[in-house]
Amino acid sequence: xxxxxxxxxxxxxxxxxxxxxxxxxxxxxxxxxxxxxxxxxxxxxxxxxxxxxxxxxxxxxxxxxxxxxxxxxxxxxxxxxxxxxxxxxxxxxxxxxxxxxxxxxxxxxxxxxx
Amino acid sequence: xxxxxxxxxxxxxxxxxxxxxxxxxxxxxxxxxxxxxxxxxxxxxxxxxxxxxxxxxxxxxxxxxxxxxxxxxxxxxxxxxxxxxxxxxxxxxxxxxxxxxxxxxxxxxxxxxx
Numbered sequence: 512x513x514x515x516x517x518x519x520x521x522x523x524x525x526x527x528x529x530x531x532x533x534x535x536x537x538x539x540x541x542x543x544x545x546x547x548x549x550x551x552x553x554x555x556x557x558x559x560x561x562x563x564x565x566x567x568x569x570x571x572x573x574x575x576x577x578x579x580x581x582x583x584x585x586x587x588x589x590x591x592x593x594x595x596x597x598x599x600x601x602x603x604x605x606x607x608x609x610x611x612x613x614x615x616x617x618x619x620x621x622x623x624x625x
Numbered sequence: 626x627x628x629x630x631x632x633x634x635x636x637x638x639x640x641x642x643x644x645x646x647x648x649x650x651x652x653x654x655x656x657x658x659x660x661x662x663x664x665x666x667x668x669x670x671x672x673x674x675x676x677x678x679x680x681x682x683x684x685x686x687x688x689x690x691x692x693x694x695x696x697x698x699x700x701x702x703x704x705x706x707x708x709x710x711x712x713x714x715x716x717x718x719x720x721x722x723x724x725x726x727x728x729x730x731x732x733x734x735x736x737x738x739x
Binding site: 515544546551552553554555556559566567602604609610613615616617618619 | 631634657659661666667668669670671674676715719720724725726727728729730731732
C-alpha cells in the first residue's frame with residue numbers, strides 16, 4: 512500500500528488478556544516507530560526500530576510490552592496481561608532512514624481494555 | 626535530551642483571522658522541527674518541516690513556520706483561518722542527541738468560529 516497500515520483499527524479486550532497490534536510500514540522504509548497517544552495528549556514514544564533491530568526501546572513502560580520486526584518490514588506490538596491503563600491509541604510511523612527525515616503515520620489502533 | 630512545549634492547549638479564532646500556534650523546543654544540538662496535524666479519528670499528517678535550510682518554512686494548506694534559534698521557537702502561522710483548519714496540531718523535535726526519534730508536544734486544538 513501507499514501508506515502506513517495498522518490493524519486492527521479498533522480492539523476491545525478484557526483485562527488480563529494478551530493482544531497483538533500490527534503495523535505495515537511504507538515499503539522500503541528502514542525506520543519504524545511505535546507511539547502511544549492518550550486522550551488530549553501528544554504521541555508518547557515507545558520503541559524505535561532500524562531494520563530488524565530495536566535501536567531504542569526506552570519508552571516501553573514495563574516488561575508487559577514487547578515489539579518485534581523480524582524481517583525489517585512488518586512490526587507487531589505485543590502487550591501481555593493487559594490493564595485498563597493500557598487503553599489508548601497506538602500509533603505506528605515509518606521513515607525512509609530515520610536521521611531527521613519525516614515520519615509517516617498510520618491511522619492507529621484504538622485499544623480499549625475493559 | 627530534547628523536548629517540545631506547546632503553549633495553549635486550545636486556540637480559538639474566527640474564520641478569516643490570523644492563526645498562531647506556539648512551539649518552543651529544547652535541544653542541545655541543532656534540531657529538525659516538524660508540525661503535524663491530526664483530524665478526528667485520523668493519523669498524524671505532516672504540515673511542514675525545518676531541516677536547517679531556510680528558516681521560514683512553507684507547508685501545505687497555507688501554513689508556514691519560522692525557526693528562531695535565539696528564541697528556540699518554531700511557531701506555526703496561517704494568515705486566514707478556514708473552517709476546515711479545525712484540528713489538533715502537534716509540534717515535534719528530532720535531533721542526534723535523541724537518536725533522531727521525534728519527540729512530540731502535547732498538542733494544540735485549533736477551534737475556528739464562523
